[in-house]
Amino acid sequence: xxxxxxxxxxxxxxxxxxxxxxxxxxxxxxxxxxASKALEDLDPAFAAQVQAGDVIVAGRNWGCGSSRxxxxxxxxxxxxSIMIAASFNGLYYRNCINQGVWPVVCSGLAEYVRTxxxxxxxxxxxxxxxxxxxxxxxxxxxxxxxILAAGGLVPMLQKRFQGA
Amino acid sequence: xxxxxxxxxxxxxxxxxxxxxxxxxxxxxxxIIFSHDNTAAIRRIFEATGAARxxxxxxxxxxxxxxxxxxTTRHAQNHAExxxxxxxxxxxxxxxxxxxxxxxxxxxxxxxxxxxxIFGSDSHSTHFGWLGAFGMGVGRTEMAAxxxxxxxxxxxxxxxxxxxxGTLRGGVTAKDLALHVIxxxxxxxxxxxSLEFAGDTIGTMSxxxxxxxxxxxxxxGAMNAYLPPDDAIFAYLEDKRRRNYTPLFPDSxxxxxxxWGIQAEDVHPVVALPHNPDQVVSxxxxxxxxxxxxxxxxCTNGRYSDLEAAARVVAGHHVKIRFIVIPASxxxxxxxxxxxxxxxxxxxxxxxxxxxCGPCMxxxxxxxxxxxxxxxxxxxxxxxxxxxxxxPVYLAxxxxxxxxxxTGCITDPGEFLSC
Numbered sequence: 001x002x003x004x005x006x007x008x009x010x011x012x013x014x015x016x017x018x019x020x021x022x023x024x025x026x027x028x029x030x031x032x033x034x035a036s037k038a039l040e041d042l043d044p045a046f047a048a049q050v051q052a053g054d055v056i057v058a059g060r061n062w063g064c065g066s067s068r069x070x071x072x073x074x075x076x077x078x079x080x081s082i083m084i085a086a087s088f089n090g091l092y093y094r095n096c097i098n099q100g101v102w103p104v105v106c107s108g109l110a111e112y113v114r115t116x117x118x119x120x121x122x123x124x125x126x127x128x129x130x131x132x133x134x135x136x137x138x139x140x141x142x143x144x145x146x147i148l149a150a151g152g153l154v155p156m157l158q159k160r161f162q163g164a
Numbered sequence: 165x166x167x168x169x170x171x172x173x174x175x176x177x178x179x180x181x182x183x184x185x186x187x188x189x190x191x192x193x194x195x196i197i198f199s200h201d202n203t204a205a206i207r208r209i210f211e212a213t214g215a216a217r218x219x220x221x222x223x224x225x226x227x228x229x230x231x232x233x234x235x236t237t238r239h240a241q242n243h244a245e246x247x248x249x250x251x252x253x254x255x256x257x258x259x260x261x262x263x264x265x266x267x268x269x270x271x272x273x274x275x276x277x278x279x280x281x282i283f284g285s286d287s288h289s290t291h292f293g294w295l296g297a298f299g300m301g302v303g304r305t306e307m308a309a310x311x312x313x314x315x316x317x318x319x320x321x322x323x324x325x326x327x328x329x330g331t332l333r334g335g336v337t338a339k340d341l342a343l344h345v346i347x348x349x350x351x352x353x354x355x356x357x358s359l360e361f362a363g364d365t366i367g368t369m370s371x372x373x374x375x376x377x378x379x380x381x382x383x384x385g386a387m388n389a390y391l392p393p394d395d396a397i398f399a400y401l402e403d404k405r406r407r408n409y410t411p412l413f414p415d416s417x418x419x420x421x422x423x424w425g426i427q428a429e430d431v432h433p434v435v436a437l438p439h440n441p442d443q444v445v446s447x448x449x450x451x452x453x454x455x456x457x458x459x460x461x462x463c464t465n466g467r468y469s470d471l472e473a474a475a476r477v478v479a480g481h482h483v484k485i486r487f488i489v490i491p492a493s494x495x496x497x498x499x500x501x502x503x504x505x506x507x508x509x510x511x512x513x514x515x516x517x518x519x520x521c522g523p524c525m526x527x528x529x530x531x532x533x534x535x536x537x538x539x540x541x542x543x544x545x546x547x548x549x550x551x552x553x554x555x556p557v558y559l560a561x562x563x564x565x566x567x568x569x570x571t572g573c574i575t576d577p578g579e580f581l582s583c
Contacts, residue, residue, distance in 0.1 A: 013440055015544075017547065021526065022525035022526045026201050026231060027236070027238045027242075061351055064383075067285060067301040088356075089385060091303065141189045141319065153308075154308070157215065157309060157312055158213055160213075161312065
């Protein structure tokens with residue numbers, strides 16, 4: 001199945017301080033509050049204009065810096081469920097999976113697309129299409145796919161502790 | 165069959181397996197896990213899972229360090245929730261406001277030992293490689309899962325070996341070595357990999373200095389960083405440890421994805437320019453940049469030897485700009501009082517804050533005004549890091565931070581050390 005997404009495109013080494021500023025980490029609690037600060041210091045237009053289904057397309061080392069999970073949840077609460085980057089910071093990559101946000105490693109896409117472009121994603125066949133050019137989606141280990149399919153680590157634990 | 169890297173050995177041990185290889189996805193059971201001011205947020209995730217009790221609370225550590233003493237009512241409520249949670253769950257390893265920064269306190273208390281595995285909900289958990297342990301930062305959800313189940317999935321990383329040989333020159337510190345590495349190979353040089361140090365340089369460094377290196381490797385993208393423990397480490401732990409341990413060393417025929425080398429004599433004092441720790445230039449290139457605030461502290465460079473280094477520079481002089489000194493722990497503070505280092509700093513015009521993280525991530529106790537530049541002994545200079553996106557942050561070693569406090573611009577400490 002092909003799904004269509006609008007891209008928000010960013011560069012290399014975007015760190016978690018600009019994705020979600022540290023000064024808010026111990027005070028903002030609700031999803032709405034957290035989402036409203038997403039990318040505040042990098043792209044003030046993002047929080048105002050993002051729509052559910054949009055995707056992040058970034059360069060190398062997306063999400064470097066602090067372990068703060070709000071750098072993933074702020075984007076998730078804003079409607080992002082797929083992030084595509086040439087490479088991810090390791091901690092950020094793990095935070096994505098544990099939040100049920102799909103991290104796609106793909107080099108070259110950030111140079112090819114611009115913010116606002118449409119990306120079509122074929123999850124089953126592992127391909128993305130942009131303006132008739134296709135980009136391969138690498139496969140993930142089974143255990144990681146299980147976490148993503150469950151919607152993240154919390155739903156998996158809920159199943160275990162609540163039989164939900 | 166080739167040998168194993170440190171990370172393959174330590175994760176096999178933590179998973180209860182005979183051996184693992186890079187790429188394997190395994191469930192590991194860490195020896196110690198810790199969180200800090202983010203504990204209350206983790207509690208809410210934990211409660212959402214339906215779990216009732218933290219399993220094995222004796223292996224859990226909470227420290228209050230990121231915003232201490234509480235700067236606002238909301239921060240104070242956050243701390244109060246954490247205290248209540250520690251009581252409810254029987255977490256005895258609870259360290260109050262003022263005891264110090266998690267990484268420093270856990271090291272001082274010898275709560276993790278060589279060959280062990282420690283996870284913290286803090287990205288600088290790579291720190292514990294200084295003891296020959298596997299230290300990795302995790303997210304809040306992962307910490308909640310660790311409280312609930314005691315285990316966490318990991319994809320065993322590939323490893324990079326970095327051999328450092330020779331002796332650092334006078335005035336060149338572990339901070340310069342770490343920034344040199346990050347500047348040379350980039351902020352993602354060790355991304356999702358285990359960075360395993362080798363060579364004879366580490367053994368020549370003081371224990372305070374050694375801790376700087378794996379701490380800073382968080383800015384290098386490393387999943388963990390490892391220094392091979394030696395007799396100095398074993399002696400440090402001997403009076404403090406509460407259990408036995410078996411250190412781990414990589415095999416001589418371990419397979420590394422890359423092997424890099426550095427000659428210690430090639431490392432010089434450096435400065436990381438705004439807004440990334442890999443924007444590294446030599447000190448002379450940065451010298452003269454006007455600075456409005458100097459900050460000495462953090463888990464990277466807030467230990468006793470860092471305060472002592474600063475005292476050597478400022479002794480007999482007076483600062484030109486505000487100079488904020490925040491010891492990494494109460495033990496560091498006490499030692500600096502007893503030795504006279506603190507008096508020297510205060511006489512020179514420094515102001516001293518409660519042990520903790522201070523203004524490092526923009527919470528309080530030294531937030532710059534927009535357009536004010538700070539020189540910091542910390543680890544990060546991202547845009548907005550210290551609270552406002554317009555205030556640039558420069559990273560340097562403690563000697564350079566102290567010398568810059570005396571002059572109001574980035575300064576080579578040499579002229580102050582010679583007299």
